[in-house]
Amino acid sequence: MDPRKFYNPEVFxxxxxxxxxxxxxxxxxxxxxxxxxxxxxxxxxxxWATQVESYRIGAVVPRLNNFTRPYESIEIADIKRV
Ligand code: HEM
Incomplete structure (x- = not known):
């Protein structure tokens, strides 16, 4: 995301x-x-929301792309089921 447009763009x-x-x-x-x-x-x-109470985003691996910002993988850790 573009910091000129969105404040603190890397933060969800x-x-x-x-x-x-x-x-x-x-x-x-x-x-x-x-x-x-x-x-x-x-x-x-x-x-997902009906089955998972909480989780944590772990390692995020971006994939190079000149146009969009895809991810190679996003680690979902510490999944606590409902
Ligand atoms: C999260 C999912 C998706 C994202 C982030 C996404 C993103 C994009 C973006 C950024 C463009 C613009 C490309 C440009 O400016 O040249 C585009 C175009 C397009 N997308 Fe998607 N897309 C997604 C899902 C889909 C799906 C599910 C379909 C079809 C079932 C689809 C069909 C198309 C088509 C046909 C175009 C070309 C439109 C045109 O040039 O007139 N996209 N998409």
């Missing part, structure tokens, strides 16, 4: 108002699948 802040992010691109070539992508992540997180 659930109160952040990121409605004008460009994670799905913008304009005429904005992501055609973004509604599906949002539906999928909503379903995944809803299922």
């Amino acid at each position: 802040d659930i109160t952040r108002n990121a409605v004008d992010h460009i994670g799905f691109g913008y304009g005429i070539h904005a992501c055609a699948g973004q509604d599906l992508a949002k539906l999928e992540i909503h379903g995944l997180l809803t299922a």
Whole structure:
């Protein structure tokens, strides 16, 4: 994320108002699948929240990409089940 646009961009802040992010691109070539992508992540997180009480993000390995910021892996540690 761009620190000129978002304060403290590396920090996950659930109160952040990121409605004008460009994670799905913008304009005429904005992501055609973004509604599906949002539906999928909503379903995944809803299922996750019913089964997991808490967890910790461990090692995060970024993957080089000139366009987006994907991750090679994100370690989910100390999972406490409901
Ligand atoms: C979290 C998931 C996704 C992210 C972050 C994402 C991100 C993006 C971004 C940034 C673009 C703009 C590319 C550009 O400016 O040239 C794009 C375009 C596009 N995306 Fe996605 N995308 C996701 C999921 C999907 C899915 C699930 C589909 C289809 C089922 C999809 C289909 C497309 C298509 C067809 C375009 C090209 C639109 C055009 O050029 O008119 N995307 N996506």
